[in-house]
Amino acid sequence: MDKFIEYILQFGNLNKQQIDLIRNKGTEIELRKDEYYWEAGKTVKYIGFLTNGVIRVFYYDNKGEEITRYFIDENHLILSGNTVDEVYTPSEYLSAITDCTLVVFTRKDWKDILDTIIGWDSIVQKIITKHHSEKIARRSELVSQDGTERYLDFIQKFPTLVNRVPLSYIASYLGITQSSLSRIRKNIR
Amino acid sequence: MDKFIEYILQFGNLNKQQIDLIRNKGTEIELRKDEYYWEAGKTVKYIGFLTNGVIRVFYYDNKGEEITRYFIDENHLILSGNTVDEVYTPSEYLSAITDCTLVVFTRKDWKDILDTIIGWDSIVQKIITKHHSEKIARRSELVSQDGTERYLDFIQKFPTLVNRVPLSYIASYLGITQSSLSRIRKNIR
């Protein structure tokens, strides 16, 4: 929970009372390796913040292949869609790669926070915008790079993930096959 | 200018007075083919809305290659960064592919609108978020597709651009070489 407060404070100021409100509303939950946090087609119940572990976001393309779209690591807010108002049904799966700890809020509690803390809205908006920009920058570059460049880029941008995420997921994220990535790794050494 | 008003009204309501304010502040400008709208390293002076034409966003990668990151077509807001407050110096170039018409606002005029119209802020925020989501969706899929799939995807998503944008720019956007794209096109027919 402290991690979440600390994270939020980077984006705006909160007084002690406001921090207490957030603490009261949030609940810590655990997610075991390979458990789903979201499933495509199932309504999302919580707004979550990942304090420990790594989550993988994936979907199935039109050939039925599982495609890893990105990874969520420690200290990231997991929001349903771009707004918190509407009930949200994702088209993607979120699944824990490692055991995870999250702070979650029900939609109602989140709304209470929104109604109580002036500026909460803009804090969350800033976070969403930041996440978006990061995603765009990361994904954009991949397109124009070959396999080796993609992987070098990946280990530079996600140094903490390389050893915690199975090769096949990384390969899928980078848009190459697992065996190609294995060969690329060999050549780099 | 009408196009801009119409576009804005999709994201929020404005009364006649507010619309007049926007009309007064905005200026229509023309941009000739191959003229820059932004240049990397040069401060951005205007907030713009493209009413006619196509603009290309590109940068130079670490090999000095020109990479087309995306295209901006009719009815798109061109914002500096994610916020309008700060002076912004882009790291990318925006250059007209065709002759273009834009509605532009000086930073000061834009700020006046922001200070006068309650809710302007949230309208703009919605637009930014929408643009972000589109970019993420578009770029993400490319990574896991081969050349042919990328091109088919492109002509489906940008049917109006295929015949107005030179092949080399499309190829760069898709992350393949111009000659590969030419061959792909031949095979599709």
Added chain:
DNA sequence: ATCGCTTTTTGCCATTTGACAAATGATTTC
């Protein structure tokens, strides 16, 4: 330590794409 299971590496060959250069086609300019 051994068995069973999963992940990663490797081999082999087919296919795709890149690099480079030349040819063709299209457009602009005088």
Added chain:
DNA sequence: GAAATCATTTGTCAAATGGCAAAAAGCGAT
């Protein structure tokens, strides 16, 4: 309309990547 310029297609070969299957390595449970 001829020349110059730019865009696209094509040829050739090399390099990168994919598909498939088997081998090797890693890991957990007993």
